[in-house]
Amino acid sequence: MTKIFIKPIRLKFFKYVSIFFLLVSIHSIAQQGNYRFNNFGNRSILLSGNVTGSVSDLGLVYYNPSYITDVENVGFSLNAKGYQLIFLKFKDALNEDSNLSNTSFRGTAVMAGGIFNLFGTRFAYSYFTKANNNINLNYGSYYLNDAILAVFPDAVKHNAKIGLQSNLKDDWTGITWGKKINDNFSFGFSAFASFYTNSGLSNVNHTIQSSDNEVAYYQNIIGFKQKSYGIFIKIGANYHFPKFDLGLNINLPYIDVYDEGSYSYSEVISGVAPEYNLFVDNNFKDLSAKRKDPLGISLGAGIPIKKSKLHLNIDYVSSLNQYSRIDVPDIDTGDDTLTPVNFNEERKIVINFGVGTEVFINENFKAYAGFSTDFYALVNSTNIFDLASDGSKDIKVGDDFYHLSLGVNWTLKWANLIGGITYTNGSSKFLSPYTINFEGIDINNDINSSLTYTRWQFVVGIDVPILSKKVKEFTNKKKDSNKKE
Incomplete structure (x- = not known):
């Protein structure tokens, strides 16, 4: 098998790794780069989160x-989320005939908590999962195309396997307090402890067999993990005007308390010739890491009709x-010099808007509908490994999502039942990043690839005022007992 292949094929593999890990990273952090990806609270979900000036539930x-x-x-309140159906599709990923797709059906994040009176004022406790995303994509194919044959002219068989895993979870636990300043003006704040974990793994394998039955093998595995524990604080105010309500909410920047990161990179080339064979293994733990979340301001109005x-x-x-989200040392990739790893993040200003409608049907039924934009904020989207990009192509991938919701609220004597459906869609197009120009081999790949994300949520929730009812009954019994005495 020709020996000239080593350097260009490694470049090509690096670019495959870079773009695929970038793609899966986009959707593992979509819930961070898109600020309105999930909504919380029974009626708030059915209004697509457009409740800054009109929220009326635990949200x-x-x-x-x-x-x-x-x-x-x-x-006690159980958040109106049940199950979600997610479609994720990469079209023309490696070449014009290769597509990756993933369909999952699973339970969604649950918000639970309650509101109570204490010391003559109002408090609330709450727990919910701010973000939860798990992706597992696998692709395998036998194919030979002009790009492969240009590097391996005597190749007769090529097997490519790619596995991508991404896990993101951010759990919030908090306490809320509020005070009515006068009949029209109220003030309050929430403090949440955030427990955040984000990890990813890319496994790429290529096996090529030549006409004389020689076999070349390539494997590249990249992984990372980041943990962050910190605090989010929200400050809110509202004012009741004669014909509408106006609300303001300020999300303070994330207060980072503890961070930890790890990163691994391994590469194997075998079956060519002893002077070209390669085995490198990098494994870094307890790396310095950082998580940031910017200042946000929301303004909303509730207008009775x-x-x-x-x-x-x-x-x-x-x-x-x-x-830098994770400070990774320069790594050994088998070259003469160490290779830097960029794990950066940068965000732009984002302005989102939305509208919701609450339709009165009768005393027991209300219908809800909502729409909201969810524009992508990340400029640098945590490109885990940006090797071999010549800088001449724009390979940034990110989704602007749009959310729709529809549902009903059925009021019973003992509870409120909420049910509905939400729809989220986003897609992006990009140019495949790899170009090879080495020792007379010139391969310029201009494949237009696309990435599409679709989510259907089937929501059901319940508000059960059990605790407040029991407290009221106990208080009334106590008063009756004192009167008898």
């Missing part, structure tokens, strides 16, 4: 804590200058 702890002074006591209501919302989120 107030997230959207505007000042409304804790206005809502009824909720002894007879017994129905219109909900309007606009969000502003500030930018972040480029910083």
Whole structure:
């Protein structure tokens, strides 16, 4: 098998690794790069989160804590999320005939908590999963194309296998407090402890057999993991005007308390010739890491229309200058010099808007609908490994999502039942990044690839004012007992 192949084929593999890990990273961090990816609270979900100036359920702890002074006591509330169906598709990923797709059906994040009176004021406790995304993609194919044959002119068989895994979870636990300043104005804040874990793994294998039955093998494995524990603080206020309500919510930047990162890179080339065979293995633990989340300001209005209501919302989120999420040392890739690893993140200013409608049907039924934009904030999207990019192609991939929601609220004597459906869609196109120009071999790949994400959520939730009812019954019994004495 020709010996000239080693350097260019490694470049090509590096570019495959770079683009595929970039793709899977995009959707593992989509819930971070898109600020309105998930919504919380029973009615808030059905209004697509457009409730900064009108929240009326447990979602107030997230959207505007000042409304804790206005809502009824909720002894226990279970967030209206049930199951979600997710379609993820990479079209023309390696070549014009290779597609990766993944369909998953699983339970969604659950928000639980309650609102209660204590010391003459209002408090709330809450727990929810801010982000939860797990992706497992596998692709295998036998193919020979002009790009492969240009490097391996005597190749008769090529087997490519790629596996991608990504796991992201961010759990929030918090306490909320609010106070009514006067009949029209209220103030409140929420403090959340965040437990964040993000990890990814890419495994690429290529096996090529020549006409004289020689076999060349390539394997490249890249992995990372980041943990971060910190605090999010939200400050909210609302004012009741004669014909509408106006709400303001400020999300302070993330307060980083503890971070930890790890990174691994291994590469094997075998079966060519002793002078070209390669085995490198890099494994770094306890790396310095950092997590940042910018300042955000939301303004919303609730406008009554007879017994129905219109909900309007606009969000502003500030930018972040480029910083290193994980400080990875230069690694050994088998070259004469060490190779730097860029694990950077940078965010631009984002302005989102949305509208929701609450339609009164009768005393027991209300219908809800909502729409919101969810624009992508990341400029540098944590490209885990940006080797061999010649810089002449724009390979940044990110999705602007659009959210739709529809549902009903059925009021019973003992509880409120909520059910509905939400739809999320986003897609992006990019130019495949790899180009090879080495010792007379010139391969210029101009494949237009695309990435599409679609999610259907089937939601069901319940508000059961058990605790507040029991407390009231106990208080009444105590009063009756004192009167008898």
